Amino acid sequence: MTEAASGQHGFTDTTKLNASFYSFFSQIMETKKTNSNSSNYSVWNGCLIQLKKHAPDANLTFEQITPEWLEGVRKFFETQAKTKSGNNISNGTALSYFNKVRAVINAAYAKGIIIRNPLPQVKGIKAEQTKRVYLTIEDVRSLVKTECRYDVLKRAFLFSCLTGLRWSDINKLDWPEISQLDGVYRITFNHKKTGTLQYLDITQQAFSLLGEPAKQGRVFEGLKYSSYVNVELLRWSMSAGISKHVTFHTGRHTFAVTLLCNGTDIYTLSKLLGHSEVKTTQIYADIIDSVKKEAMHRIPDIGL
Known part of the structure; x- marks a missing residue:
């Protein structure tokens, strides 16, 4: 490979030009392996598996990118x-x-492996807006009054509605992560999804869902993810007169919409949900706009 050809493709020299793309990808991926955020590493690994199905050449170099x-x-x-x-x-x-893949390309550019970044010439994947199912306060009150086959599931789901915590964070919640200061209960934990540390003050009614306090052990002992749990969640919600397709994540959406409807600003909500960027939380503001529109159309006919 001539120097001119290397420059044409945007590489600094032939040594870097022939660097293994998959080897560099794996190096970046290994930096994501942490005990507190294994799910992120799994996503990287899943990406690599799919990428090798598309481009199985183990000797793939940066020249080919x-x-x-x-x-x-x-x-x-x-x-x-x-x-x-x-x-x-x-x-x-x-x-x-x-x-x-974009992150790996950007890292290669930052390290000088390539001198021109090809990403500005490539369209990204546009995120589809999926409907966020949430419950009204009346729905939640109906669930409180309705019997659920698994008491631990009922308490955990209602706890999500009152705190916005994901299944993964509720499932791994330990008693040592819960403290009390001046009559206020606080949870100090690392988000399972992002690995970030958060301090979350909870209400008395949220604390009452935790059960009998203990010094050690999981708070929601016996809570397990399974198809049986998902079916029971739907059965319980239908028994409460709720026709929406309720999943455990509905609790998190319910928390977000409830707070916005009651005057919480988007920045504060973003912090409470543990989002790293406010734009991630913006979807809930869009939901509130639709709720307001629906409310206006419920004004009775006055005979004009």
Whole structure:
């Protein structure tokens, strides 16, 4: 490879030009392996597995990482990549995977492996707006009054409605993470998804859902993720007269919408949800706009 050819492709020299893309990808991926955030590493690993299905050449070099190659990767993630069950991966997964590839390219550019970044020439994957199912306060009150086959599930879901915590954080919650100061209960924990530390003050009614306090052990002992749990969640909500497709994550959405409807600003809500960027929380503001629109159309006919 001549020096002129190297410059044409945007590489600094032939040594870097011939660097292994997958080796560099793996190096970046290994930096994501932490005890507090294993889920992020799993996403990186899933991306690498799918990427090698599209481009199986183990000797793939940075010379081959052109805008055209990246376009092919994007289209593969969007239309061809499959789950273990044979279904196309979701839009959210495709978006996440392609962002991992983009991160590796940006890292290579930052380290001087390439001197021109091909990403500005490649369209990203657009996130689809999915409907956030949430419950009204009346819905939540109905759930409180309705019997659930698994008491620990009932308490955990209602706790999510009152705190906005994800399943993963509620499931791993330990008693040593709960403290009391001046009559206020506080949870100090690392988010399972992001690994970030958060201090979250909870209300007395949220604390009452935790059960008998203990010095050690999981708070929601016996809570397990399974198809039986998902079915019971739907059965319980239908018994309460709720026709919405309720999942455990509905509790988090319910918390967010409830706070916004009661005057909490978007920045504060973003911090309470543990979002790293306010724009992630903006979807809930859009929901509130639709709620206001629906409310206006419920004004009775006055006979004009």
